Amino acid sequence: MSFLVALLIIAAGPASADAEAEAHAIGQRLRCPVCQGMPISESPSEMAQAMMSKVREMQAEGSSREQIFDYFTQRYGDWVLLEPRKEGVLILLWTLPPIALLLGLFVLRRYTKRGAPAKAGNAAVAASDPYIDAVRREVEQ
Amino acid sequence: MHSLLGQGAVLVALLAASFGVVVGFVAGARQSLRLLQLTERAAYVFAGAMVVANVVMMRALLAHDFSVSYVAQVGSRASPTWVTIVSLWSSLEGSILFWGAILGAYVAAFTYFNRQAYREYMAYALGTILFVAAFFALLVAGVANPFTAMSPVPPDGPGPNPLLQNHLLMVIHPPSLYLGYVGMTIPFGIAVAALLRGRLSEGWLKPLRRWTMIPWTFLSIGIVLGGWWAYEVLGWGGYWAWDPVENASLLPWLAATGYLHSTVVQERRRILKAWTLSLVLGAFLLTILGTFMTRSGVFNSVHSFTQSPIGPVFLTFLAIVMLGSIGLLVGRAHLLESEGRIEAVVSRESAFLLNNLVFVVLTFTVLLGTVFPLVTEAVRGTQVSVGEPYFNRMAVPIGLLMVFMMGVGPVLPWGKPQSSEVLRSFRLPVAALAVVMAVCFAFGVREWLTLFTFGLCGFAMAVTLREMVAPARERRKRRKESFFSALAGSIAANRRRFGGYVVHTAVIMIVAAVSASATYKSTTEASLSPGDSFQVGKYTLTYERGGMKKQEHRDTVLAHMLVKEGDKVVGYMAPALNYYDRQREPIGTPDVYTIGQTDLYLSLLSMERDGSRIGVRAFTIPLVVWLWYAIPLLAAGSLIALWPKRRTREATLPEGAAAT
Amino acid sequence: MKWRNVIIAALIALPLIGLLAFGFGRDPHAVPFALRDKPAPDFTLRTLSGATMKLSELRGKPVVINFWASWCEPCKYEHDMLQQASSYYGETVQFVGIVYQDSEEAVRDYLQKHASAYPHLLDPTTSVAIDYGISGVPETYLVDKDGVVREKSPGVISGQELRRWLDNRLGGS
Numbered sequence: 001m002s003f004l005v006a007l008l009i010i011a012a013g014p015a016s017a018d019a020e021a022e023a024h025a026i027g028q029r030l031r032c033p034v035c036q037g038m039p040i041s042e043s044p045s046e047m048a049q050a051m052m053s054k055v056r057e058m059q060a061e062g063s064s065r066e067q068i069f070d071y072f073t074q075r076y077g078d079w080v081l082l083e084p085r086k087e088g089v090l091i092l093l094w095t096l097p098p099i100a101l102l103l104g105l106f107v108l109r110r111y112t113k114r115g116a117p118a119k120a121g122n123a124a125v126a127a128s129d130p131y132i133d134a135v136r137r138e139v140e141q
Numbered sequence: 142m143h144s145l146l147g148q149g150a151v152l153v154a155l156l157a158a159s160f161g162v163v164v165g166f167v168a169g170a171r172q173s174l175r176l177l178q179l180t181e182r183a184a185y186v187f188a189g190a191m192v193v194a195n196v197v198m199m200r201a202l203l204a205h206d207f208s209v210s211y212v213a214q215v216g217s218r219a220s221p222t223w224v225t226i227v228s229l230w231s232s233l234e235g236s237i238l239f240w241g242a243i244l245g246a247y248v249a250a251f252t253y254f255n256r257q258a259y260r261e262y263m264a265y266a267l268g269t270i271l272f273v274a275a276f277f278a279l280l281v282a283g284v285a286n287p288f289t290a291m292s293p294v295p296p297d298g299p300g301p302n303p304l305l306q307n308h309l310l311m312v313i314h315p316p317s318l319y320l321g322y323v324g325m326t327i328p329f330g331i332a333v334a335a336l337l338r339g340r341l342s343e344g345w346l347k348p349l350r351r352w353t354m355i356p357w358t359f360l361s362i363g364i365v366l367g368g369w370w371a372y373e374v375l376g377w378g379g380y381w382a383w384d385p386v387e388n389a390s391l392l393p394w395l396a397a398t399g400y401l402h403s404t405v406v407q408e409r410r411r412i413l414k415a416w417t418l419s420l421v422l423g424a425f426l427l428t429i430l431g432t433f434m435t436r437s438g439v440f441n442s443v444h445s446f447t448q449s450p451i452g453p454v455f456l457t458f459l460a461i462v463m464l465g466s467i468g469l470l471v472g473r474a475h476l477l478e479s480e481g482r483i484e485a486v487v488s489r490e491s492a493f494l495l496n497n498l499v500f501v502v503l504t505f506t507v508l509l510g511t512v513f514p515l516v517t518e519a520v521r522g523t524q525v526s527v528g529e530p531y532f533n534r535m536a537v538p539i540g541l542l543m544v545f546m547m548g549v550g551p552v553l554p555w556g557k558p559q560s561s562e563v564l565r566s567f568r569l570p571v572a573a574l575a576v577v578m579a580v581c582f583a584f585g586v587r588e589w590l591t592l593f594t595f596g597l598c599g600f601a602m603a604v605t606l607r608e609m610v611a612p613a614r615e616r617r618k619r620r621k622e623s624f625f626s627a628l629a630g631s632i633a634a635n636r637r638r639f640g641g642y643v644v645h646t647a648v649i650m651i652v653a654a655v656s657a658s659a660t661y662k663s664t665t666e667a668s669l670s671p672g673d674s675f676q677v678g679k680y681t682l683t684y685e686r687g688g689m690k691k692q693e694h695r696d697t698v699l700a701h702m703l704v705k706e707g708d709k710v711v712g713y714m715a716p717a718l719n720y721y722d723r724q725r726e727p728i729g730t731p732d733v734y735t736i737g738q739t740d741l742y743l744s745l746l747s748m749e750r751d752g753s754r755i756g757v758r759a760f761t762i763p764l765v766v767w768l769w770y771a772i773p774l775l776a777a778g779s780l781i782a783l784w785p786k787r788r789t790r791e792a793t794l795p796e797g798a799a800a801t
Numbered sequence: 802m803k804w805r806n807v808i809i810a811a812l813i814a815l816p817l818i819g820l821l822a823f824g825f826g827r828d829p830h831a832v833p834f835a836l837r838d839k840p841a842p843d844f845t846l847r848t849l850s851g852a853t854m855k856l857s858e859l860r861g862k863p864v865v866i867n868f869w870a871s872w873c874e875p876c877k878y879e880h881d882m883l884q885q886a887s888s889y890y891g892e893t894v895q896f897v898g899i900v901y902q903d904s905e906e907a908v909r910d911y912l913q914k915h916a917s918a919y920p921h922l923l924d925p926t927t928s929v930a931i932d933y934g935i936s937g938v939p940e941t942y943l944v945d946k947d948g949v950v951r952e953k954s955p956g957v958i959s960g961q962e963l964r965r966w967l968d969n970r971l972g973g974s
Contacts, residue, residue, distance in 0.1 A: 024664075031526050033832050033936035037384055039529065042377040044729065044746045044758065046902050047935075050927035075842075075934035077833035082528030084513075089520050093513050093527065097506040097535055104498040112483045112491050433821065440824075452825055460818045467814060471807045515820045524833045 023056050026068055029083050030055070031076075039082055143201035144209050147194050147288035151281045154190035154241065157183045158275035165268025169337060177264045184252045184267055187274050188245030195242040198287060199229060208294045211235050211287030217300030219694040224306040230315045231301040233436055233451070234287035240432075241277050243316075243323040248274060251327050255348060262345055265334035273326045276458050284451045300694060303721040303728050310370040318363030318390060322428045324356025325393055328400075329425035332418045336469045339476035341414050350404055351783065353421065357397045358779035364390050365651070365772050376729040376744040378662060378760035380768065381655075383532040385440035388511045389431030392504055396424035399500035406493040409555060410481040415474035416497075422466040427504070429459050434511075484557045492550035499546060503539045507532070537590075541597060544652055547645055548601035551608045573603035594656040598649050605645045608638075632781065640782025647774035654767035662762045666746075669755050677759040680741060681705045687752020688715070696720045697730075698748050700755045704734065704741065711736065716745040716757065739763045832936040834953045841944040842932035846899070846922035849909060854897070854922055857948060863970045864895045864944040865963070868935055870903040871911035876939045879957045884918040886963055894967055899924050901938045945970055 027041030032048040040048040072080045084090045161183030168176030201209045215228040230236045331349045335341045368380035400420035407417045433455045434440045510527045517525045577599030612631035632639045667675040669684040683703040690697040699717040718727040731744040746756035845855040869876040887896040896919035943952040
């Protein structure tokens with residue numbers, strides 16, 4: 001019996017570093033319920049430690065990352081996921097920033113194009129800073 | 142006695158500020174010099190009364206006068222003196238009172254330094270600032286009154302939140318942050334005055350810039366100090382967790398940083414006037430939003446104060462200011478027409494525009510992530526969390542874009558550059574990028590994102606350093622000066638530009654530190670009895686014995702650890718747990734030992750009372766110290782940029798010549 | 802600035818204010834109750850007296866599960882009420898205490914000084930607490946006679962609330 005256990009431990013050995021890294025990665029996405037917004041992988045609280053053990057236990061039983069997340073969301077709701085799922089209203093969370101960036105680029109593009117034809121007056125404006133122009137000339141020499 | 146005196150002072154402050162608002166706006170509308178002088182007096186009276194109120198509170202705290210409600214709430218006879226001082230801003234009511242004193246100091250300084258200048262704007266500016274002041278005075282006099290008399294008088298108090306009396310950084314971190322937050326009121330007043338006057342003259346840009354730089358500097362330092370505090374106290378080896386309150390401090394910083402860049406284009410090309418002012422208004426609004434988040438109890442955060450009735454009052458104020466700002470921009474911004482335009486897509490001005498876009502998008506993203514849990518709860522009634530993984534995923538690419546822009550911007554000339562010229566000046570930074578990446582690769586950096594980040598840092602750093610020394614080199618060649626006198630001369634000739642690049646250096650250091658510490662943080666956990674050892678990276682840590690320290694306000698247990706590298710003793714560490722009377726969960730004091738550029742970070746998780754067994758978590762975290770090194774650099778850069786020019790020079794230069 | 806920009810600004814500002822106003826109605830520390838109307842996670846735990854107890858074997862009558870600890874101050878406020886309620890409902894309702902992160906001696910010590918009218922189970926690995934989605938103590942759950950979780954009370958439960966829960970269940974059946 002003890003031989004079998006030893007064998008099991010040896011068999012589990014090489015994979016355990018990877019498994020621990022995976023457990024940590026999962027833990028980083030789960031919110032500790034007794035702390036404040038901290039992931040269970042970081043919190044020193046007993047609750048977080050116990051949840052980490054649960055993650056490792058499920059992992060050892062062969063559960064996938066999604067299954068582990070499901071286990072916790074069934075109990076704590078989506079609240080427990082620090083990285084929100086990409087579904088429903090939450091899609092806005094993921095898409096609005098890139099949309100804002102693209103929209104901004106579009107506006108900028110139009111703004112710079114509008115000013116494309118150079119006017120004679122602009123040379124005077126540009127020359128209004130003698131120091132910078134001097135430096136610029138010097139650097140470019 | 143304290144209670145009566147304090148309430149009296151606050152009442153005087155409230156009356157002075159309200160009086161100043163009315164007189165200030167009338168003075169602005171009528172352009173009356175006499176009324177303006179009256180407004181200035183109101184500002185001084187407000188400042189004086191607020192300072193008096195704070196001094197009274199400090200006296201009450203130090204004298205343990207528990208007849209004052211705030212002292213009864215946060216004071217404790219057992220607390221050491223520094224904790225008692227800190228408790229002035231450790232809890233809601235006191236922090237708002239303290240806020241009032243800082244605003245008083247700012248408004249008095251602003252009035253004093255401009256006592257003979259900008260007469261056409263000052264009345265509106267002071268009126269606006271005093272409006273904000275009146276609101277805070279109203280809070281202190283009403284819903285958040287710290288001076289309420291207690292009856293019966295309790296014999297002792299609980300002391301401030303244990304988490305907040307655990308580190309000396311609490312003495313400087315909150316004041317620095319408040320100086321940043323509160324100071325944003327001044328540029329807000331300046332911007333509103335410009336909009337109300339419908340005119341933004343070159344002259345008025347100067348105080349706007351200067352009075353944004355000052356709070357911006359404090360805010361930057363305050364944010365990094367906040368990270369330092371979290372690192373030294375919270376015990377998880379991190380310094381930033383995208384907590385709502387941390388985000389609240391970042392938001393106005395981002396907007397203000399956007400402003401500091403857009404103002405450069407505005408001065409040079411006379412475009413983007415309305416946009417620049419919007420950023421100033423936005424930065425102020427975000428400070429109010431941030432204060433609201435910290436103090437209303439709407440957001441769950443490590444740093445937030447307990448739930449309080451000030452939320453609705455604050456929200457009303459936020460709504461007034463927000464709608465007022467939008468209204469002003471709508472009604473007045475067309476008066477601030479652009480005078481110049483952009484000539485080429487690839488130019489310094491478009492780089493600045495892109496920079497502004499990136500700052501605004503990042504501000505938007507952080508704001509979105511922070512308030513989104515409220516959105517889902519309102520829309521579909523379920524609670525979600527938006528945490529670190531989301532923010533990291535969004536902010537990292539945007540941050541990298543910023544570093545890239547930091548390298549590209551200064552290289553591009555103003556106006557209509559020739560492409561050959563532009564390409565030539567990219568040779569050095571691109572070479573730096575390649576060299577840094579190659580060297581890092583050779584030293585074993587294999588994560589492509591980290592490698593790329595370091596490369597970009599090298600790219601931006603090369604440009605920054607070149608821009609810092611290039612004028613000096615030229616000057617040396619021409620005037621045959623020594624390098625140092627040439628450098629000093631070129632710095633003196635354009636402090637703002639040089640200071641800006643010093644700040645860029647600090648930011649690049651921060652980016653490199655964040656990247657390295659996030660990628661190469663390693664964790665080991667161990668359960669030890671005296672004599673046991675465990676390995677952390679190349680260090681062997683031995684648990685020697687447990688210790689105990691009884692203090693008046695808490696009991697501390699510590700684990701004495703010996704750190705060895707091979708057979709060589711490196712040092713001793715003693716992570717600790719502090720037990721406070723009124724709290725079951727102890728609060729840790731991790732121990733940090735900086736060896737070279739790497740921190741060895743020990744956090745005590747548990748300890749049997751007799752020291753027979755401990756649980757520890759050990760981290761090795763590289764380059765975190767660079768974050769703290771960046772603080773003096775940030776301060777120095779800002780100081781260089783802010784340092785006033787000698788008057789004689791100023792007289793000989795044309796208006797606007799100081800622009801970057 | 803054009804009207805378009807105004808509209809954009811208003812579109813951001815107004816909902817933001819609305820949202821923040823909405824925020825007052827809620828407790829930011831609340832953790833959702835996801836197990837409502839879901840089958841109760843089963844458990845087999847050891848009682849203080851050494852016997853084992855399995856939740857699924859209690860089917861047929863409502864079960865009140867109270868998570869508590871001797872170090873938890875608020876738990877003391879509800880302790881006596883829960884003992885009295887257990888005596889009052891007698892055989893019709895099963896009360897169960899589950900000890901959360903506490904030592905066996907401390908619990909024994911506590912129960913010797915205070916009344917104890919129902920079994921207290923030990924959960925040394927905190928796994929049952931996690932199974933129920935605990936976010937601190939005390940927390941009380943109601944499992945109906947068919948083994949479905951019906952109610953949750955985060956924090957101290959009042960006598961009235963407990964009565965409302967149980968009278969609903971018992972009256973309905």
